[in-house]
Amino acid sequence: MVNKSFWFNMLLIPTFVEQFTTMNSKEFRATAHQFVDWMADYLEQIEELPVRSQVKPGEIYNQLPENPPQEPESIQTIFEDFKRIVVPGMTHWQHPKYFAYFPANSSYPSLLAEMLTATMGAQGMLWETSPAATEMEERVMNWLIDLLQLPKNWDGCIQVSASSSTLVAIISAREKYSGYTTNKKGVHQPLTVYASEHIHSSIEKAVRLAGMGSDNYRAIGVDQNFAMRPDLLETAIKDDIANGKKPACVVVAIGTTSSTAVDPLKQIAEICQRYDIWLHVDAAFAGTAMVLPEHRHQINGVELADSFVFNPHKWMFTNFDCSAYFVKDKDVMIRAFSILPEYLKTRNDDTVINYKDWGIQLGRRFRALKLWFVIRNFGVTGIQERLRTHIMLAENLEAEIRETADFELLSPRYFCLLCFRYRPTDKELTEEALNALNARIVGQLNDSGELFLTHTKLNGKYTIRLCIAQTNVNATHVKEAWALIRKVARQ
Amino acid sequence: MVNKSFWFNMLLIPTFVEQFTTMNSKEFRATAHQFVDWMADYLEQIEELPVRSQVKPGEIYNQLPENPPQEPESIQTIFEDFKRIVVPGMTHWQHPKYFAYFPANSSYPSLLAEMLTATMGAQGMLWETSPAATEMEERVMNWLIDLLQLPKNWDGCIQVSASSSTLVAIISAREKYSGYTTNKKGVHQPLTVYASEHIHSSIEKAVRLAGMGSDNYRAIGVDQNFAMRPDLLETAIKDDIANGKKPACVVVAIGTTSSTAVDPLKQIAEICQRYDIWLHVDAAFAGTAMVLPEHRHQINGVELADSFVFNPHKWMFTNFDCSAYFVKDKDVMIRAFSILPEYLKTRNDDTVINYKDWGIQLGRRFRALKLWFVIRNFGVTGIQERLRTHIMLAENLEAEIRETADFELLSPRYFCLLCFRYRPTDKELTEEALNALNARIVGQLNDSGELFLTHTKLNGKYTIRLCIAQTNVNATHVKEAWALIRKVARQ
Numbered sequence: 001m002v003n004k005s006f007w008f009n010m011l012l013i014p015t016f017v018e019q020f021t022t023m024n025s026k027e028f029r030a031t032a033h034q035f036v037d038w039m040a041d042y043l044e045q046i047e048e049l050p051v052r053s054q055v056k057p058g059e060i061y062n063q064l065p066e067n068p069p070q071e072p073e074s075i076q077t078i079f080e081d082f083k084r085i086v087v088p089g090m091t092h093w094q095h096p097k098y099f100a101y102f103p104a105n106s107s108y109p110s111l112l113a114e115m116l117t118a119t120m121g122a123q124g125m126l127w128e129t130s131p132a133a134t135e136m137e138e139r140v141m142n143w144l145i146d147l148l149q150l151p152k153n154w155d156g157c158i159q160v161s162a163s164s165s166t167l168v169a170i171i172s173a174r175e176k177y178s179g180y181t182t183n184k185k186g187v188h189q190p191l192t193v194y195a196s197e198h199i200h201s202s203i204e205k206a207v208r209l210a211g212m213g214s215d216n217y218r219a220i221g222v223d224q225n226f227a228m229r230p231d232l233l234e235t236a237i238k239d240d241i242a243n244g245k246k247p248a249c250v251v252v253a254i255g256t257t258s259s260t261a262v263d264p265l266k267q268i269a270e271i272c273q274r275y276d277i278w279l280h281v282d283a284a285f286a287g288t289a290m291v292l293p294e295h296r297h298q299i300n301g302v303e304l305a306d307s308f309v310f311n312p313h314k315w316m317f318t319n320f321d322c323s324a325y326f327v328k329d330k331d332v333m334i335r336a337f338s339i340l341p342e343y344l345k346t347r348n349d350d351t352v353i354n355y356k357d358w359g360i361q362l363g364r365r366f367r368a369l370k371l372w373f374v375i376r377n378f379g380v381t382g383i384q385e386r387l388r389t390h391i392m393l394a395e396n397l398e399a400e401i402r403e404t405a406d407f408e409l410l411s412p413r414y415f416c417l418l419c420f421r422y423r424p425t426d427k428e429l430t431e432e433a434l435n436a437l438n439a440r441i442v443g444q445l446n447d448s449g450e451l452f453l454t455h456t457k458l459n460g461k462y463t464i465r466l467c468i469a470q471t472n473v474n475a476t477h478v479k480e481a482w483a484l485i486r487k488v489a490r491q
Numbered sequence: 492m493v494n495k496s497f498w499f500n501m502l503l504i505p506t507f508v509e510q511f512t513t514m515n516s517k518e519f520r521a522t523a524h525q526f527v528d529w530m531a532d533y534l535e536q537i538e539e540l541p542v543r544s545q546v547k548p549g550e551i552y553n554q555l556p557e558n559p560p561q562e563p564e565s566i567q568t569i570f571e572d573f574k575r576i577v578v579p580g581m582t583h584w585q586h587p588k589y590f591a592y593f594p595a596n597s598s599y600p601s602l603l604a605e606m607l608t609a610t611m612g613a614q615g616m617l618w619e620t621s622p623a624a625t626e627m628e629e630r631v632m633n634w635l636i637d638l639l640q641l642p643k644n645w646d647g648c649i650q651v652s653a654s655s656s657t658l659v660a661i662i663s664a665r666e667k668y669s670g671y672t673t674n675k676k677g678v679h680q681p682l683t684v685y686a687s688e689h690i691h692s693s694i695e696k697a698v699r700l701a702g703m704g705s706d707n708y709r710a711i712g713v714d715q716n717f718a719m720r721p722d723l724l725e726t727a728i729k730d731d732i733a734n735g736k737k738p739a740c741v742v743v744a745i746g747t748t749s750s751t752a753v754d755p756l757k758q759i760a761e762i763c764q765r766y767d768i769w770l771h772v773d774a775a776f777a778g779t780a781m782v783l784p785e786h787r788h789q790i791n792g793v794e795l796a797d798s799f800v801f802n803p804h805k806w807m808f809t810n811f812d813c814s815a816y817f818v819k820d821k822d823v824m825i826r827a828f829s830i831l832p833e834y835l836k837t838r839n840d841d842t843v844i845n846y847k848d849w850g851i852q853l854g855r856r857f858r859a860l861k862l863w864f865v866i867r868n869f870g871v872t873g874i875q876e877r878l879r880t881h882i883m884l885a886e887n888l889e890a891e892i893r894e895t896a897d898f899e900l901l902s903p904r905y906f907c908l909l910c911f912r913y914r915p916t917d918k919e920l921t922e923e924a925l926n927a928l929n930a931r932i933v934g935q936l937n938d939s940g941e942l943f944l945t946h947t948k949l950n951g952k953y954t955i956r957l958c959i960a961q962t963n964v965n966a967t968h969v970k971e972a973w974a975l976i977r978k979v980a981r982q
Contacts (some may be wrong), residue, residue: 022753022868028599029531035603036527040520055623057843060626064863068634072870075600078863082607086860089623093613101620101834106612108519109566112526114609116573121597129592131544131582135551137493143559148575148926161854171655171700187678201832202853206832209662209851211702213677216626257834261558291554308910313854320856339699341692343592343748343947343956347934351547360700362693363595363652363804365811369577372555377513379563409810443838456834465834 022072022275031075039111043094050449051095053088060089061423068386096450096473097481102257102285105471107317109377113370114319125366126344134353137368143375144324148156148310150292151303154464156326157179158367161474162284163202165309165325167250168359169332170206172307173249173278173338185337187211191248192240194218194262196228198256200282216245225412226458228252228260234271241275249278254299255286256454257417257464259411262286266301279305284323286415288315289391291383295415306332315390316383317470318374325359333358345423353439386471390416393478394468400482408456416468419458422489447486451481492497511769512851513563529574531603536563542586543941544579544886551580560930587964588942588972593776594749596628597691598808600868604861615855617835618843625844629840630857634866635815638874639781639801642794647817648849649858653775654693656800656816657742659824659850660696664740664769674827678702682739683731685709687719687754689747690773707736714905717949719743725762730804732766740769746777749954750902750910752949757792775814776960777906779806780882782874786906797823806881806960807864808873813858816850824849877962881907884969885959891973896982901949910949913980926953932980938980942972950971 011111023031046163063085089486091102105193120304124133141156159165170193174182179192191212195203207217207385218240237247250272252263265281268390272279279476281302287310289295302308312318327333338357346354396415401407411419423429429437439462453466464485467476514522525545549926554576584595615624634649650656661684665673668682682703688710698708709731712723726736741763743754745799756772772793778801780786793799799817803809818824829848847853869877883906892898892911892932902910912929920928930953933946944957956974959969 022870022873023599025531025535028534029527030607031599031603032527032530033524035510035606036523038519038524039606040516042610043519044516052619057839058620058626060623061630064627064630066633066873068638068866069586070871072873073867075603075864075868078867079602082860086627087624089621089626090611090613091621093609093620094611104612104614106609108514108516108522109569110567111520111609111612112522115523115526115530115606118597118602118605118609118810119533120581120583120585121595121602121810122581126546128543128582129579129584130553130582131546131548132577135549135580136555136577139552139555140933141556144557161852163852163854166698167851174702179901182702182704183699184704185706186681187702188704199831205828205830208674209658209701210672211665211673211678213673213675213679215676257832300556319612320610320854337696339692339696341748343945345690348548360653360658361654361656363811369573373566376564376569379513380559380561382513382563437925448548454834456757 009052013347018187021069021471027075039096042350044093046092047093047097049095051092051097051452052446052449053091054447055089060085091452094470095452096470096477098470099451099453099466099481101454102467103469104313105315105469106319107160107374107471108318109373110319110370113373117366117369120366122366123354124366125362126346127348127356130136130366133366133368134355136141136372137355138353139425140368140371140375141324141326144327145381148287148386149296150326151328154326154328155330156324159309159323159325159359160321160361162200162282162309162311162322164360165323166202166282167206167209167303168325168337169278169280169309170212170249171210171308172336173280174212175208176278176332177248177451178244180335190216190245192216192218192245193249193251194220194233194236194247196220196222196253196256196261198226198258198261199251199253199256200284203251205281205338217471222261222402226256226259228263230264230267230269230271233268237271237277247275249280251280251306254281254283255415258376258412258458260286260417262298262414263409265299265305269301269304272327273465275302278307281305281308283308283310285311285314288312289415290385291380297298300413312371312374315323315387316374317378317386317471318370322371329360331344390469390473393473393475394418397468397478397482404486410461418466418468419456419463419465421461431461438462438464441485444488445485450484513939514566518566537583537586539769540583540586542575542583542588542943543940544582545938545940546580547853551576557733571902582943585731585961586943587968589960590942590944590959590972591959592957593805594960595804595811596806596808596960597810598869598962601810601861602806604864604877608857608860610653611857613857615857616847617837617845618839619837621775621857624857625846626864628846631842631862631866632815632817632861638768638819638871639778640787640908641799641817642819645817645819646710646821647815647847648802648848650814650816651812651852652814653691653773653800653802654696654905655851656814657693657773658700659828660769660771660798661703661740663787663818663824663827664771665701665703667769668737668739669977671826676777677759678893681707681736683707684740684742685711685724685727685737685738686742687713687744687752689713689717689749689752690742690744691748691775694773711753717747717750719754719759721755721758721762724759728766728768729763740771742773743796744770745772745774746906749949749956751777751905753905754904754906756790756796758790760795762793769798772796772799773800774799776802776805779803780878782871783878802864803862806878807865808869808877808962809861820851823868876924879958881964883961884964884966885909887918887970888959890975895977901952901954909957909959910947910954911957912952912955922952929953929955932976935979936976939975941975
């Protein structure tokens with residue numbers, strides 16, 4: 001039986017709730033303004049901070065209380081702890097001297113859009129759960145198709161990361177070349193996947209996750225520029241066919257992780273056409289450079305591919321996470337990924353896009369908004385000029401390294417990543433000693449907090465990787481970094 | 492050869508760059524303050540907006556220009572377009588009358604943390620790429636273990652969504668029960684997976700993605716409360732074993748999507764022990780309620796499980812995306828998901844957590860921060876009281892519905908979701924006519940913009956689902972919603 005006084009009592013609930021609500025709108029507004037000043041200050045003063053966090057393992061963990069607080073704590077207390085404990089434990093990805101890995105670069109317009117996205121807190125799994133999220137994603141993906149000159153009849157969507165995009169591509173290929181029987185029957189025939197031995201580890205990981213087995217993954221050898229050799233690819237394909245396997249997917253790298261090497265897309269695409277194989281293009285970092293007419297030729301032949309991924313969250317000034325994935329035939333993907341229980345049916349299912357069917361996760365943030373802010377606020381020319389600045393900086397540093405007797409470049413420069421090592425001229429060191437020496441140099445540089453860079457191995461050689469792609473990097477930063485590298489190396 | 496004037500010229504680059512930079516720190520600061528006022532206003536005035544967007548398909552898309560702008564556009568122009576074009580196309584998930592699906596609820600402290608996370612733009616794939624991101628995640632996951640009274644020796648991490656968490660669980664089970672041979676050889680033996688026929692579609696989707704095949708997925712029948720029947724589960728397991736299959740994973744629902752039914756965890760856990768099967772607990776929505784001592788018994792036996800997921804982004808006031816995934820034995824997961832190329836090796840790999848090995852994607856946002864803000868700013872008691880308010884509101888509405896002759900409840904209430912339909916007392920309608928009538932009611936309610944709720948089917952009956960879990964929902968909202976439902980239904 002209903003307690004008749006219920007509604008009356010519960011109408012008092014705004015008061016009731018408030019006692020457990022630690023913040024009202026007024027306090028939120030004031031605190032958010034305070035946070036904005038911190039945000040602007042942080043980004044203005046970021047160069048005063050060590051790039052790579054200088055803390056030791058456990059140092060942050062041990063400063064955080066073992067148990068959650070029973071009673072509410074004030075936002076000011078939390079904010080103070082954030083500044084005192086968290087900030088020193090951060091590696092500052094937006095520092096202009098962040099030269100490590102690939103950047104996750106950001107920008108003011110992107111950050112502003114993130115504020116709006118977080119405020120609305122919408123989840124765009126279906127068109128109906130926020131039409132603007134879906135339709136802006138569709139529009140902005142078409143802008144990117146235009147910017148990169150991808151085929152106009154392709155479709156795009158935003159995935160969490162290139163790892164997810166590649167997994168979507170590989171599962172799509174798995175389904176297509178098993179005649180759409182694998183989702184139902186499970187993997188039941190050997191489908192093989194090919195990529196350069198220099199491609200990102202996420203490709204082999206995707207093959208594993210999809211249940212296809214890394215025994216069916218072929219790491220294809222590269223030429224002296226670390227680009228995949230089409231002749232070796234074709235040989236591997238023929239071998240597999242001869243052994244009763246069905247080649248299902250080739251992944252081309254436009255910009256490998258180690259050295260941003262560019263595989264010969266057109267030649268590989270022709271092989272894929274010949275053997276009817278899904279061609280996926282992994283341009284996670286370097287894809288952004290296709291906005292530049294002088295680089296666009298590097299993906300000539302892309303119209304023969306089946307899918308393409310690049311991450312605006314790497315080099316297009318858009319906050320992580322934002323991976324742009326494009327497909328020639330979206331129906332293959334939807335057939336592989338769609339599942340429609342009653343509770344997700346809507347009245348418009350036949351006429352609208354429901355992005356839940358375009359990937360792994362059901363739930364989706366409204367990530368198109370930040371891309372829309374960035375593209376509009378930079379403009380195409382603004383994006384192009386920023387990219388050209390990065391590439392020009394790299395080009396000039398490359399020339400400096402080439403002129404410096406005790407340093408050597410270990411790979412060609414394709415975009416804005418430099419691969420090199422220190423090799424003293426006054427003594428003959430073994431390769432092993434050189435590797436150890438360069439590892440020490442990288443460690444010491446990063447320990448200084450002055451810059452952050454990482455390493456890879458090329459032909460067994462420990463290689464210093466320096467990627468000039470942080471949004472705000474300029475000549476001073478590169479010059480200072482190069483001076484420090486020489487100094488530390490020569491000590 | 493190096494152009495010697497290079498460095499000198501490039502030192503002028505701040506000026507050079509500025510002409511292509513559409514925003515400097517000063518403009519950012521001013522604009523971000525302006526955005527904060529919009530954010531606070533939006534959340535203050537959200538009840539004046541229609542809950543579900545009222546736009547027609549294509550309406551937003553067609554207002555967005557076909558091509559990206561060549562030249563930079565001012566942030567004010569973009570912001571005006573945002574307010575004019577985007578906001579009307581949003582379904583407002585933070586509206587207190589959002590009763591649809593499950594909420595993606597948020598809160599002021601969460602939103603404040605999102606501002607900081609976006610500002611720092613760190614990517615936490617490795618400990619070294621931001622120790623604070625990794626160590627706070629470890630700490631906050633331990634807080635959640637404490638809050639939900641999960642086994643103290645378990646480990647947790649944040650995944651994108653429950654779909655990802657479940658995929659991680661199922662692939663872990665696949666690897667474990669194939670003796671860790673599937674990643675290498677591909678799926679090569681029938682491994683079966685079991686879940687209630689009422690469980691979320693992401694379970695079957697995960698089985699497909701993992702290459703195990705939905706032929707090896709068993710939807711187990713439920714009792715009159717829509718909870719899985721352990722006897723039917725055991726029969727299915729025995730049948731599969733008799734047919735040479737290896738049962739690999741059972742997924743228990745603590746809160747199904749249709750009706751938040753609770754499967755009998757303890758009984759099912761004992762079956763899993765007996766047959767050596769991975770037990771994964773999907774508590775995506777309802778897991779948060781385990782913070783309440785009066786609900787905690789619903790996961791008695793969880794110590795016998797292998798993994799557990801719940802989404803703080805659903806009912807714990809933390810912005811999407813934030814899915815908390817816990818495992819008994821993290822080594823199984825790491826063995827299944829780890830891949831370590833040279834360029835991702837760091838000096839501390841043996842002593843620190845690198846969360847890249849704990850899931851599908853390599854890249855990771857710093858999502859622990861918002862959870863830390865929420866738990867501290869609410870306090871455990873604050874979270875508990877808010878949950879109790881939601882449950883009390885649902886309890887009282889349930890009593891009202893039960894007392895109302897022309898409405899009927901279609902499932903028991905477990906938490907704060909009500910499943911019911913309108914059934915007029917003045918005429919005898921077929922089930923088909925009742926289904927059509929209730930579908931019309933839901934459509935009309937949502938078209939009104941006054942509230943947003945969704946539907947499911949229970950025993951073939953079209954069921955209205957009303958979930959009372961938006962952060963700021965109070966008795967007035969529920970009372971008004973119930974009045975409108977009655978009015979619309981009776982028209």
